[in-house]
Amino acid sequence: MKYVEFLSVPARSYAAHDDGVVQTGNVKFIEAGCAGCHTVTQKTRNDAPEEFRNIVLRPYTDMKMHTVTDAPYRTPALWGLGRNITLLQENGKQLLLMHDGRATTLDGAIQAHGGEASGSRAAYNAMSSSDKAALIAFLESL
């Protein structure tokens, strides 16, 4: 399936890297322990076809199973999140997050994190409203 192999991954806009609010949100994302499961980088295997070997990607997932709602689910990748949100908004569709679409906002998705992610949710809830907004802006920039 050469077609699938060459499909590109969601790229972040360059402007996002220079945005001070997004940068703060990035720090808050790490501080709240989100990256404990939404691992920032992954590297492709060194036995993959040559052109795809040892490539560092930023999918924001550890690709592992965790119980944060009612049952174990694989940590979803967060790359492309902002682009998907924009696309849904432009088409008048509702944002449905988590495995069953129980959250319709990013804040709601974070509030739906219990279980193994309870500490992370508590860290987010303890932030100032401007730090929370920065974290959300960071997620939207992915």
Ligand code: HEC
């Ligand atoms: C213990 C691991 C863990 C931690 C810590 C964690 N998450 Fe998650 N996250 C998950 C899992 C697993 C899901 C999917 C759970 C489900 O649907 O039941 C998820 C879902 C999400 C979603 C919804 C994605 C989608 O496409 O539906 C967002 C957004 C998200 N997490 C952001 C965060 C943020 C922000 C933090 C930090 C405040 C965080 N997560 C901390 C494991 C984690």
